[in-house]
Amino acid sequence: AQSVTQPDIHITVSEGASLELRCNYSYGATPYLFWYVQSPGQGLQLLLKYFSGDTLVQGIKGFEAEFKRSQSSFNLRKPSVHWSDAAEYFCAVGDNTGGFKTIFGAGTRLFVKA
Amino acid sequence: DADVTQTPRNRITKTGKRIMLECSQTKGHDRMYWYRQDPGLGLRLIYYSFDVKDINKGEISDGYSVSRQAQAKFSLSLESAIPNQTALYFCATSDSSGFAGELFFGEGSRLTVL
Numbered sequence: 001a002q003s004v005t006q007p008d009i010h011i012t013v014s015e016g017a018s019l020e021l022r023c024n025y026s027y028g029a030t031p032y033l034f035w036y037v038q039s040p041g042q043g044l045q046l047l048l049k050y051f052s053g054d055t056l057v058q059g060i061k062g063f064e065a066e067f068k069r070s071q072s073s074f075n076l077r078k079p080s081v082h083w084s085d086a087a088e089y090f091c092a093v094g095d096n097t098g099g100f101k102t103i104f105g106a107g108t109r110l111f112v113k114a
Numbered sequence: 115d116a117d118v119t120q121t122p123r124n125r126i127t128k129t130g131k132r133i134m135l136e137c138s139q140t141k142g143h144d145r146m147y148w149y150r151q152d153p154g155l156g157l158r159l160i161y162y163s164f165d166v167k168d169i170n171k172g173e174i175s176d177g178y179s180v181s182r183q184a185q186a187k188f189s190l191s192l193e194s195a196i197p198n199q200t201a202l203y204f205c206a207t208s209d210s211s212g213f214a215g216e217l218f219f220g221e222g223s224r225l226t227v228l
Contacts, residue, residue: 009154032215043118043204043219044157051215090156094215100208101172102217104149106156 002027002095004105012111013081021076021108023091032094033074034102035065039087047089050074061085086112117141120205120220128228133192135223137205144210146188147217148172148180151202160203163188164210195227 003026013019025031032051036044048059055067065076074091091105118139127133137146144165149157159172161180169180177199179191192199202224206217 004156006156034215036217041221043206043221044217045219046216049215100145100215101147101159101162102215103159104157106154 002093002097002103004091004093004103006089006091006105006108008108009106010109010111012113014113015083016080019076019078019081019085019110021089021091021110023074023076023105024072025074025091025093026072027093027095029096031074032096033065033067034092034094035059035063035074035076036090036092036104037061037087038090038107044090047076081110081112083112083114086110116221118205118207118218118220120203120223122223123221124224126226126228127195129196131195131227133195133225135190135203135205135225137188137190137220139186139205139207139218141207141209141218142185143207143218144185145208146182147206147208148178148188148190149204149206150174151204151222157204160190192225195225197227200225200227 005024034049035047038044047063050057050067088107088109090107092102095101121136147162148160151157158174163182181189202222205220
């Protein structure tokens with residue numbers, strides 16, 4: 001079955017420091033991969049997505065992610081974190097069996113310290 | 115106004131009560147979903163609907179039912195609420211005419227079952 005693993009429950013980084021959030025997936029074919037962000041009290045918003053082509057994808061708010069098939073990973077990065085980036089981040093994989101559905105990881109909560 | 119609207123935003127109820135969570139959307143999407151969010155578990159799919167006449171169970175449908183009253187409306191019911199259904203519930207939509215993967219979320223309905 002398709003699954004997504006986010007190994008870090010929470011991460012704390014200093015404002016201005018770089019960020020990398022890890023994501024590993026299990027999927028039999030070429031995956032559709034996503035990163036969503038959830039700010040406190042809000043629904044989820046798409047940051048970026050990967051279907052095919054260039055393995056480095058750019059998203060909103062200065063985020064990027066790199067698809068590495070050999071490692072079954074899709075890690076999210078940002079070169080310089082801002083306090084407003086504090087949120088929960090979800091990696092997800094698209095499951096196309098029986099109609100397209102999205103399977104989410106457990107999430108990583110990002111704390112940003114001044 | 116939000117594109118995906120959930121009501122109520124917060125609800126406290128007692129064990130055994132029937133509860134309905136409603137979702138309406140103005141995005142014109144034909145696909146609608148109900149997810150449940152629990153800390154440390156991410157989002158899990160309860161039910162999904164690809165059009166008005168199509169209803170499908172997700173991974174955790176037991177204890178829940180849904181109704182797709184119109185393209186724009188998708189409601190989730192708990193026939194007899196129990197405490198372990200205390201969670202944050204999200205409605206989401208997606209568009210099948212283009213890439214069906216991106217989900218658009220409501221702001222969530224927080225349900226507490228005492």
